[in-house]
Amino acid sequence: MTVDDRFDQRNYEERMRHRPAGVRNEIITGPVADWATDFSHAEPEWAADPYPIQDDLRQRCPIAHTDRFGGAWLPTRYEDVAAIAYDTERFSSRAIIVSNVRPPRELAPVGGVPPISSDPPFHHDARKLLLPAFTKSAVAGQEQATRELCHALIDALEGQDVVDAARDYAQHIPMRVIADMLGFPAEDGPRFREFVENALEGVNLPPEERILRAEKLFDYLMVQIRDHVENPRDDLTTYLVNAELYGRKLETAHVAGTMALLLIAGIDTTWSAIGASLWHLARTPADRERLVAEPALLPTAMEELLRAYAPVTMARLVKEDMHWNGVEMKADDWVLLSFPAANRDPAQFDRAGEVVIDREVNRHAAFGLGIHRCVGSHLARMELRVALEVWLERIPWFSLDDPAAVTWATGQVRGPRTLPLRLRRPSPR
Template sequence: MSVDDRFVEDYREGQGELPPGTRSEIITGPVTDWATDFSHVEAEWAADPYPIQDDLRQRCPIARTERFGGGWLPTRYEDVAAIAYDTERFSSRSIVMSNFRPPRDLAPVGSTPPISSDPPFHRDARKLLLPAFTKTAVARREAATRAFCHSLIDAFEGQAVVDAARDYAQHIPIRVIADMLGFPPEDGPRFSEFIENVLEGVNLPPEERQARMSGLFDYLLAQIRDHVDRPRDDLTTYLIEAELYGRKLEPSHVAGTMALLLIAGIDTTWSAIGASLWHLAKTPADRERLVAEPGLLPTAMEEFLRVYAPVTMARLVKEDMSWNGVDMKADDWILLSFPAANRDPAQFDRAGEVVIDREVNRHAAFGLGIHRCVGSHLARMELQIALEVWLERIPRFHLADPAGVTWARGQVRGPRTLPLGIGG
């Protein structure tokens, strides 16, 4: 069997077939009561989820929905943290809430290890990635990232209005992750399409969603094939050659981890950069202060991460149980809203305000528990350099069209269009 056949066969076997009775109903539509029928893919949620979360936290801290085959939404920090740390009762085998649940025998590895892995496998799969994401390893990418940010702004020459999401924020993590994985930088537009399919296509029928996912893995297979033929010093070759428990990684493990880095490594940082620029564009006092006090940026950046945390993760209930007053069933979804946890007044003083000089800020933007983001150093580096370069080169900017700002739907929320007036 060729390398190509082996990777394809192993990946498809690892994904499993759609089980009989898989529910493929449409899961979007008007929400009349967020406490009993929430849907994180609605336009209302994408535009401004925070009033909804605040209301739920007061009157129904663990909301329920029958959509997606049934799920729960905790909104208090203590509940989100408790579930995130509880690997005995909650599985990570699928972290994207949709109308399809992967088969239980996919655990403990999951389709995108280590984020989809349960203990004890998770620990060892995560350790394989740590060397690539240390502060030292990330620091080696700072100069290239800074130069690339300058080149993006150079391209704005002569423009009075730019789309800071499409023309700036999204390109930075795409270039960084493509360089890390050894992918052609010109494939960037394809990465954006993959992200939309995975994170925003959850309302698709399972068969169509799986077909679109196959497109992503077909691309990854082509990259794996190229790296097998021409090994080089990048993360893809490292994964192909890595060993776990005395043998090479399963092909589905390699492809799944590459998919994780490609999707999560791009969309989360793209969203954080865009949300930070959105805030500064609509808040002149904060923008002017950071231009005058650039040393405050690392502190302000942590506050942007707290207030505009982009990531929400899912878990699956392992067995029927009563948990904090609600009766959960096996395979119910749990939607862990780190954005809601970050705005809990019981955890943060002035939780709903943006305080750019906040000194104590133990936010959960990078997650909690064993799945806390392995790439947090990389994300912080990209966010800080993106904001530093922008504020240095474009110290005055504003929302050119507030109504023209659009936000991604789904579990990673950030601006998808962000028209800013620059200069003047």
């Protein structure tokens, strides 16, 4: 079989060279003067503990503003976050990561990483293509392999008194699951970590450097795509290569963009949720002991951990100048949709600032709201549940080795990057 012309490397590079340039803004970093008028989710104090900041803003300035990143807004009330998430008429999803580069309007309605970057009506059809791979039944078929991986990861911790549960456990699980789904080599896991960190944590780097880092990811994806064209197999990459929309096969940029979305979002969000859950249980012995004693409570507790430590904040771009809920938004202003802030709004949740692991009514927004609600929520829930089940079964006692040594990712996906846990020797299988 010859390589599909859509995936000819020279054609692809030529298209990339002639794609419209984004609007570039001044790089703004440094300490925050006032979170209401100068917020920055890229600063270390936000990464370390954003919840007091969000709670304060919700009381005195529920829709904060900053001139950084060329202008951005931060709603902190559930009702405001939900309203924007559902309003596709006035807010565009063509870019979902706030940075110093705004993708041009010509990218709409597809965006760079469809369907999460897509606006209606294209979004509906692009999302529909992915649904079969993420049904409950499809996800159930991956549970046994995920469980075996979790056991193998814990086997490798045997004899260690202190381990980094983020780097040695949580991060490996979604990297392997997504690699298997896409048909990528499992040994490329370290490269996936680099891609994730480049995409989500380098938002204040010079635009030229961000573009170079993004090109590394898409160069890798093009190699994988070409290999799947020449050697088709039963995986999600081959499915996307052969998929049709509106009577024709997907454009190269659509295939590569969707794969980038699955690789980045499918990995970082889940490892962050697993890591944050282990962090909470390590510092909250009562909750850890209860889940060890009552394993049937885990699905309920898991939803509460997702609510309290929701990892994901999405972004929108304002389509046109407008007065919105008391503020004057300008065309192409960023809007940060903080689902973590929405999940801790006392107007929406009783005891919003507490972790209540037996909370029965829990309509949290950890997987987003509106048309862009996470297509992989069943997969993420399975990975989180299995990761916690296996860990608590094998390592029922653990604690933070040094709370000050825990570090958190900066940017729009928050989770532990280093998580040193002290643990007793894992019990034999």
